[in-house]
Amino acid sequence: LHEEALAARSKDNLRSPICCILGHVDTGKTKLLDKIRQTNVQEGEAGGITQQIGATYFPVEALKQKTNVVNKDGKFEFKVPGLLIIDTPGHESFSNLRSRGSSLCNIAILVVDIMHGLEPQTLESMRLLRDRKTPFIVALNKIDRLYGWKKIDNNGFEDSLAMQNKGVQNEFRTRLEATKLAFAEQGFNSELFFENKSMARNVSLVPTSAHTGEGVPDMLKLLTSLSQERMTNSLMYLSEVECTVLEVKVIEGLGTTIDVVLSNGILREGDRVVLCGTNGPITTNIRALLTPAPLKELRLKSQYVHNKEVKAALGVKIAANDLEHAIAGSRLMVVGPDDDEEDLEDEVMSDLEALLSKVATDNRGVTVQASTLGSLEALLEFLRVSKIPVANISIGPVYKRDVMMAGTMLEKAKEYAVMLCFDVKVDKDAAAYAQDVGVKIFTADIIYHLFDNFTAHMAELAEQRKEESKMHAVFPCVIRPVAVFNKTDPIVIGIDVIEGSLRLHTPLAAVRTNASGVKEIVKLGRVTSLERDHKAIPICKKGQPSVAIKIEGANQPMYGRHLEESDTLYSAISRQSIDTLKEFYRADVTMEEWGLVKKLKPLFDIP
């Protein structure tokens, strides 16, 4: 068996590393991809670059040619057979290239705009890369925008930098240092690539321009070197099938197809495969393995080439029956002769179940909906770190039944009657229904935007509750009437505040002892106005000049009959009013006022 294993490790069985490009919007991810695909005319056709489904394959010959300018002596050794770069930049592909929580993306390029530094999605990308332990390099893109930059198309960076005047070099250094500092703040050590002594310890920063192509040869060389350094041998050889669904697409004439990345092993036409679906496992046979037709053959009637078998690593489209409910981000497993189909079905569904098991066990939390398994996983991880509880999860567009699910929270915990939807469409009826019943739907294609939305929502609710609680909040005060202007309906009196402060809406009461010696609380109603020198004021504090106040309420007592001018008045506190102060006004209540609350408690028989 050992010999067999060794034999399997022949050169033909090497597999290529897979690379993703991540970064903030507009940093130049798409342009960089275009630039590396582009053939360098002077150096002749860069051999054999092939456009695949959702990915571009660079055979080692192409890599050698594209890095020639920074490897003139040929000292750098290529050990990989090639490099598969995923075409759709951004989080989606990266988070879907997953298997049991680890990443199938072997290396990544994080693109940063040298003029902008680290931006919100850069940080999000870094979190993803860190969570999945994916080695990456940073392309510090748009160096051609440094003021006064003189370009040499497709040049190596060191050489180009040496040609610049002092001013440009200084600006470059300043921006480089700022970027390094920003990375350090995120817990990453980073170094300019040719000053980096340990790729294991420091992230390499490689300055690039997607417009002039400068630094792109360095970037490719660095990618190759990082993958050769960091990928273990076993990863480099073909072994059992490892395959992930990146997209589910309806194609005319083919029905629903899945675009997959085969990161290891071999797929064959007719293979029986199992994958995860929204309505349970999907088991089907591969009808066709399709890759794009080369450009020169596009005049042929099909835009696809049929393949009898395909080898990792590559992007391929699979046509088969029953793919309508397939989930992007799902694993695809091949049923071998000794395999039990049901075991494999359980296995692929366990990915979704693992996520289900992460949601709040007490059933109080928001509802989360995402387009793919990968993005759902990334979103749940983010919400976990952000301490936002999740009660329901779902994949795919938002329909009324999903809103109804979220609506169950309206009674349990109203603040969680919220749907955080990542990169999914919301059905019209569902949106209307949500509006009717009061379920909030937030949609975004950037995770942290959902977090911002939710945080703002919580703050708004708190503000609302504070507003509603105004009538229940009673600040403590003791006041002494100095004149009675109107005995009742409404009571109008002149007063001095002896302790605390009297505010609008405060309920007042006198505490008297009746003829039979029993304590009696006489409620006067609420203060509806405070005036000093005919000017309305919102508050009168202890020691301030006297004010005239109006008190209104149902069944008001009458001065001269139920109470006297000499009766001290107190703000009528209660258990509820104290709790409200504690919940919403803690910051507004002074130590002295808490002391006064304590003193007033026995008067109102509050334990």
Ligand code: GDP
């Ligand atoms: P993506 O959103 O990250 O894919 O960014 P794009 O590749 O679409 O680029 C966004 C914008 O930046 C486009 O207008 C590009 O032309 C421009 N851009 C990208 N790379 C460079 C670069 O290296 N130099 C300059 N000057 N502009 C660039």
